[in-house]
Amino acid sequence: MTxxxxxxxxxxxxxxxxxxxxxxxxxxxxxxxxxxxxxTKADTLGLGLLVLGxxxxxxxxxxxxxxxxWLIVMASGAVSCQLLARFSDEQxxxxxxxxxx
Amino acid sequence: MTxxxxxxxxxxxxxxxxxAACWAVLTANSGWGFFTLLLPLLLLWQWHYPLPxxxxxxxxxxxxxxxxxxxxxxxxxDVAVRALGWRPLDSSNFCHYQSxxxxxxxxxxxxxxxxxxxxxxxxxxxPDGMLRLHVLDQTAxxxxxxAALEWxxxxxxxxSGSGEQP
Numbered sequence: 001m002t003x004x005x006x007x008x009x010x011x012x013x014x015x016x017x018x019x020x021x022x023x024x025x026x027x028x029x030x031x032x033x034x035x036x037x038x039x040t041k042a043d044t045l046g047l048g049l050l051v052l053g054x055x056x057x058x059x060x061x062x063x064x065x066x067x068x069x070w071l072i073v074m075a076s077g078a079v080s081c082q083l084l085a086r087f088s089d090e091q092x093x094x095x096x097x098x099x100x101x
Numbered sequence: 102m103t104x105x106x107x108x109x110x111x112x113x114x115x116x117x118x119x120x121a122a123c124w125a126v127l128t129a130n131s132g133w134g135f136f137t138l139l140l141p142l143l144l145l146w147q148w149h150y151p152l153p154x155x156x157x158x159x160x161x162x163x164x165x166x167x168x169x170x171x172x173x174x175x176x177x178x179d180v181a182v183r184a185l186g187w188r189p190l191d192s193s194n195f196c197h198y199q200s201x202x203x204x205x206x207x208x209x210x211x212x213x214x215x216x217x218x219x220x221x222x223x224x225x226x227x228p229d230g231m232l233r234l235h236v237l238d239q240t241a242x243x244x245x246x247x248a249a250l251e252w253x254x255x256x257x258x259x260x261s262g263s264g265e266q267p
Contacts, residue, residue, distance in 0.1 A: 017181070018177055018181055021180070021181030021184045021185055022180070022181070022184065024184045024185060025180060025181070025183065025184030028184060028186070029183075029184070029190065030190070031193075033193070033222060033224075033235040034190065034193055034235075034237060036216075036222055036235075037180050037220070037222050037235075037237055038180050038183075038184050040216055040217065040222070041173075041176040041177045041179075041180045041216075041217060041219075042177050042180050042181050042184065044173065044177065044217060045173060045174065045176070045177025045178075046177070048173075061126075064126055065126055065127065065129075068123060068126050068127060069127070074217070075213070077216075077217075078213040078214065078216045078217055079213055081216045081222060081223075082212060082213060082216055082222075082223045082224070082225075085216075085222055085223065085224040085225075085235060086224055086225050089224045089225065089233070
């Protein structure tokens with residue numbers, strides 16, 4: 001097994017761990033705002049690590065394709081997180097449970 | 102009118118080139134018939150709802166990307182640690198942050214990027230630049246992290262009035 005392949009598998013395992021942590025956060029966090037943190041950040045980083053790991057085992061064209069997909073997913077994740085947070089904020093029951101600063 | 106049309110055409114050319122490059126990569130250089138139908142619709146949408154983009158100063162892009170990459174890594178790690186219960190999640194709250202950026206496009210970009218920074222999530226952006234946020238740990242120094250990214254964006258977009266380097 002070459003060093004590149006070992007690094008690739010390490011990155012894939014790390015990416016998988018971040019996906020797992022994001023899913024655990026989705027189940028464990030107490031409110032929808034905190035759950036959005038888990039899904040957005042951990043999954044974006046997890047996907048980035050998966051893309052990096054897979055790129056080491058593929059051609060430059062496939063790597064470019066995966067990197068572009070990651071950028072699109074990151075952009076859509078950030079925007080949809082904001083939209084869902086705004087929607088949750090407009091629901092009175094969710095916002096009332098937390099104190100305004 | 103002529104200047105507006107010229108600006109629109111110039112922006113459309115760049116937009117078309119970037120969109121075509123993305124299309125070529127994502128579709129493995131196929132489906133151009135659908136792209137030629139889709140592009141005029143996208144340009145029409147841009148004509149009706151224009152979002153003025155400030156000029157980029159490319160020399161500041163690497164520093165901005167480096168900072169964002171580092172914060173993305175820290176943000177993912179922070180939320181993973183909290184999800185696994187190794188760090189408490191008992192001081193989350195709503196907060197506000199006044200953005201000093203002047204152009205609407207850069208404010209929108211900042212609002213979107215904040216959701217990927219450690220412990221912060223944008224809820225809404227007011228027209229005056231006030232951001233309503235949800236923070237996982239209100240005792241953390243999240244203001245400084247946002248200010249650092251904002252400063253990088255201000256440099257990237259060549260905007261003054263965004264204060265000193267945090």
